[in-house]
Amino acid sequence: MSSARTASAKTPARAPAQSVTGDPLLLTPGPLTTSKSVKEVMVHDWGSRDATFIAINTAVLEGLPKIIHGEADFVTVPMQGSGTFAVEAMLTSFVPRSAKCLVLVNGAYGLRAKKILDIAGRAAVVHETAEDTPPDLAEIEQILEADAAITHVFVVHCETTSGIRNPVEAVAALVKRHGRRLLIDAMSAFGALPLDAREVTFDAVAASSNKCIQGVPGLGFVLARASALEETKGNATTLVLDLHDQHQAISKTGQYRFTPPIHVIVAFHQALQEFWAEGGVAGRGERYADNARILIDGMARLGFETLLPAARQAPIIVTFRMPADERFAFQRFYDALKDRGYVIYPGKLTVAESFRIGCIGDLHAADMSAFVGVVAEVLDEMGVGLKTAA
Numbered sequence: 001m002s003s004a005r006t007a008s009a010k011t012p013a014r015a016p017a018q019s020v021t022g023d024p025l026l027l028t029p030g031p032l033t034t035s036k037s038v039k040e041v042m043v044h045d046w047g048s049r050d051a052t053f054i055a056i057n058t059a060v061l062e063g064l065p066k067i068i069h070g071e072a073d074f075v076t077v078p079m080q081g082s083g084t085f086a087v088e089a090m091l092t093s094f095v096p097r098s099a100k101c102l103v104l105v106n107g108a109y110g111l112r113a114k115k116i117l118d119i120a121g122r123a124a125v126v127h128e129t130a131e132d133t134p135p136d137l138a139e140i141e142q143i144l145e146a147d148a149a150i151t152h153v154f155v156v157h158c159e160t161t162s163g164i165r166n167p168v169e170a171v172a173a174l175v176k177r178h179g180r181r182l183l184i185d186a187m188s189a190f191g192a193l194p195l196d197a198r199e200v201t202f203d204a205v206a207a208s209s210n211k212c213i214q215g216v217p218g219l220g221f222v223l224a225r226a227s228a229l230e231e232t233k234g235n236a237t238t239l240v241l242d243l244h245d246q247h248q249a250i251s252k253t254g255q256y257r258f259t260p261p262i263h264v265i266v267a268f269h270q271a272l273q274e275f276w277a278e279g280g281v282a283g284r285g286e287r288y289a290d291n292a293r294i295l296i297d298g299m300a301r302l303g304f305e306t307l308l309p310a311a312r313q314a315p316i317i318v319t320f321r322m323p324a325d326e327r328f329a330f331q332r333f334y335d336a337l338k339d340r341g342y343v344i345y346p347g348k349l350t351v352a353e354s355f356r357i358g359c360i361g362d363l364h365a366a367d368m369s370a371f372v373g374v375v376a377e378v379l380d381e382m383g384v385g386l387k388t389a390a
């Protein structure tokens with residue numbers, strides 16, 4: 001504990017929670033709390049042509065398709081930048097100029113995909129549902145039947161705006177039945193919610209280094225069906241986001257076209273080893289589900305309501321409704337939690353006043369229980385009546 005903290009008038013009743021490096025715990029959707037070992041592997045300098053780095057990068061790219069059981073048909077195309085760079089690369093490389101994309105929207109990331117297509121001059125139509133409502137399969141079917149020009153469908157697996165789990169498997173079956181192609185933004189779900197390419201048909205899925213695989217931010221990637229990627233030559237609207245060209249260069253030379261985020265990739269390699277050691281998607285998904293259950297049950301005991309019913313809630317990030325009690329001031333709540341070592345996330349909803357708490361990253365059951373205890377303390381301090389004793 002720092003002396004500054006001890007001297008503060010707002011000294012918490014207990015020592016603040018900390019990650020192993022003394023930073024607050026991030027209960028956010030990413031960047032998130034990473035393990036010490038993931039951070040430690042970055043204490044090196046390598047050139048982009050260094051054999052050690054190239055071997056690490058190759059292992060990362062070759063290993064990723066296993067997460068979706070796509071070893072036979074899928075290749076990894078990495079993309080420097082945050083997750084949105086990978087989504088934009090996927091949409092602009094896979095949707096040709098003459099094509100039309102149906103975008104399923106129930107939050108900010110669906111809207112972002114529509115904006116990407118608009119900027120790229122790609123025809124796009126939207127099927128939008130409320131942020132707490134999954135896409136309507138019957139309506140999608142009607143749209144596909146009525147508009148033969150639609151070639152692609154875009155869906156977000158876990159819409160991080162609300163934390164809703166969208167029915168990707170059912171959407172994929174529908175899209176396949178209608179002979180169209182599916183593109184998935186699985187960013188916040190990848191590695192925690194199952195997506196099995198042997199059973200779910202899609203051309204590409206985008207994700208990033210800093211969500212459920214628990215690496216540091218800076219690398220997006222697209223897992224692409226090799227046969228579909230081959231057809232994308234010449235589609236790209238920008239030089240840097242051209243997945244076809246990126247893939248060609250890396251497969252031929254082992255090297256990126258432009259400076260790779262070396263430290264990020266080395267940390268991602270370590271994070272992937274820790275992911276497999278935890279049992280892959282099943283093991284990681286189970287820990288996050290435990291985290292989410294402890295959080296939701298604990299917050300419910302304190303009187304907080306979730307936006308989503310349990311059946312629609314992904315164990316990634318949970319949206320809570322802002323309490324009606326006028327003594328509850330969100331900024332004060334946020335700051336008091338931060339003082340005690342927990343960073344939460346503001347809401348992004350249009351349907352209701354809310355805030356969000358993430359369950360992903362190097363967070364465990366004890367962290368979530370301790371967090372709920374601290375929320376009770378902060379409510380008490382704010383004079384907000386607790387529903388029942390925690």
Ligand SMILES: *Cc1c(COP(=O)(O)O)cnc(C)c1O
Pocket residue numbers: 029030082083084085087109156158159160185186187188208
């Ligand atoms: C995090 C996230 C992204 C990418 O966001 P960046 O800030 O660019 O990393 C895209 N889609 C979803 C669903 C996400 O959760």
